[in-house]
Amino acid sequence: MNGILYFSSTGNSLYIAQKVQSALGGKICYIPKYNGDGGEFERIFLITPIYSYGMPSHVFDLLPRLDKTKELTVIQNYGGMAGGADYLIYSYAMSYGLNIKSVYKMKMPENFTLTFTVPKLYLKGILRKANSRINNIIEKIKSGDSNIPKKCKTKEKKYLKNKFNWHLIGENFSVTQDCIKCGKCVTLCPVDNISLQDNNVVFGDKCVACLGCYHRCPKKAIIYKKQKKDRYINPDIDESQIGKDIT
């Protein structure tokens, strides 16, 4: 069976994971809850957003523990500037001795939208093309060819510097009076960084900047630096499935 390991905060990577599952079969596993090394699967697919020209913390931490004997295919998705992230993940995988066969990347709607709003028409256009983009990748995977990213200058230093500072983002979140203390943000945070204390939402110092709480708050009550910008959730998936394993 294929193991389709994914991280997703707003559903784009889950959308891709589900397409891979329906085309190639396999079990979808949410990385923050996955303690394995992929050894129980025949092949491993790693579906991840690009963060700061690199990858989310959970993916960064998962890579070195993956089973070196299993064939690994990575599918990255990003909002606009991939900046050598495909070569970066490939080089990390090589340095850990992983059996990496391919890295693909595709554009999806941007979710790092704390300070700006993506125009709706532009967003719709990207979503319209998502199906054919992932189908092209699936066809390439089916062909059996490998897809090694061209050697390029990565922005590794910038990535590591940003990664080191992601926790600062959490410091700038607060909630408005619209908050109904439903606890959804507490449950969905992949690092248990949010808690309800004396009926107040409290953000800790472990934020990994995924922005899941911000985008998926049912009342749009979580704000960043007092700004209220548009929220995004991939409209082509069932939001309640983000963070779940799917067989």
Ligand SMILES: Cc1cc2nc3c(=O)[nH]c(=O)nc-3n(C[C@H](O)[C@H](O)[C@H](O)COP(=O)(O)O)c2cc1C
């Ligand atoms: C912390 C953070 C950093 C990001 N950095 C980049 C980036 O460097 N380049 C880019 O094109 N998109 C970037 N994005 C956008 C995401 O890669 C993109 O929206 C992705 O499709 C989100 O996937 P998801 O819905 O599965 O979480 C970033 C998003 C976040 C939250």
